[in-house]
Amino acid sequence: MKADVAVIGAGPAGLAAAIAAKENGAKRVVVLDREAYKGGILPQCIHNGFGLHIFGEELTGPEYAARYIDMADNAGVTFMMETMVLSIDEHKVITAVGKDVGITTIEAKAIVLAMGCRERSSGALMLPGDRPAGVMSAGTAQRFVNMEGYMPGKDVVILGSGDIGLIMARRMTLEGANVKMVLELMPYSGGLTRNIVQCLDDFDIPLKLSHTVVKMHGKQRLTGVTIAKVDENLNPIESTSEFVSCDTLLLSVGLIPENELAMGLNIQMDSVTGGAVVDSDMQTSMDGVFACGNALQVHDLVDFVTEEASRAGKAAAQYKKIAKLFVNTIAGSGVRYVVPQKLVRDGIDKTLFFRATKVTRGWYTIARCRGKIIASRKRVMCAPGEMENLVIKDADISGGVTVTIEETKT
């Protein structure tokens, strides 16, 4: 089979990329996904708060997905569901295996990587103690409760205050579980304030900052965890340890972009984001291969995934092999990373996306080129959990662009 644009993943990023590719003239756009249903993680995110930025209303995850699935169907996008991509080669030939197609190949003119991300697992944390049942990621629990109709437990402790953990604290409570506490290793929560208020405070669930689980207990089923406060170097303080009985431990301890396919292509990766290095057209180090969504960088709002993926889909539809002139972006003081990592000098203004390394109030986000400020904003608050952006004019770019977060603008 041949395709003008092949999109890997039918989640919010893949849907938006495919729609944009169609709108920008690509004739045959094929989306491949290993699940039987479209929308990626959205169907299990039944809570509201999606789409405020794009639609000006608060939709639930399934409703947000339904809008883009309808748009993709109306645009004439071809879906290959229950079809898992095994590899992509340097000639942009995709090998996939599916229930209906067996093993098949797709020759694509351009490819958009939109595989999303995975949750960091309990194995990755290497928690000491037993390995009983009842320990799972918050997203796994979310799938059990919201899609399959099972309650994973009765007395729950949640490790990690990411948004999925906070959302599940409320969801399990509403379904009758006793959520005892949420533990956060860092001195601040990685979740949105709105979720701390509406998911924890509303139900008097304590949020214990600078705390972690130091041991799991239980032979068959989890019977409890030992928790402890941590010092400024994040090491547990033994004298503060206490036992908390529970039958379920949910982990909300970070998301990791899923990039086995990109790595198989030897695409240049960014060790901080865990995603590919891209230019301002969302193109990776391999010509004609683009990346977007949580496979590129973990986002906090789906609206921004949609916007990023639309840019990738448009660029994939318009892809021609041409020599590009680049400058690099650099994460300076107070900034963990900047996406895109390269800016194409094409006369088009650029939006830089980046994350803070720590919580600051009233500081400035600043973009500099050759020591000169080319964009800046005063921010009431910057936090690692909320993505920042700055718009810069292409005409102001005369070399590498450094982004910083500073107390004063000088």
Place this chain on the structure above:
Amino acid sequence: MKEQKVTCIVCPLGCEVTVKTQDGKIVETTGQACKRGEKYAAVEVTDPRRTLTSTVRVRDGASPLVSVKSVKPIPKELLFASMKKINETRVKAPVKIGDIVVPNVAGSGVDIVATTDVA
């Protein structure tokens, strides 16, 4: 005099607002950085409401559950009464997005509707 603390969620700043009330009337609001915080805290103290999202069991459907939401925020004190009603409800497939699954949940005057299709 009653004193309540409210964390404002209007912007990322998250102000800790203290609201003092006398006989259900607000007499003083402190701690907010702006007027929006004062307004938010007043609503939180006098008539707090939340959008409720959950799932309802489906009979003979392609999925065992259909996701649902309250079409408008409902009074916070009715959340658990609404959950009880939602968990007692069974619907027969097919269900369409927007279908009313529980009318006037727990006497709140707000309907619970499906947020997805189940064939």
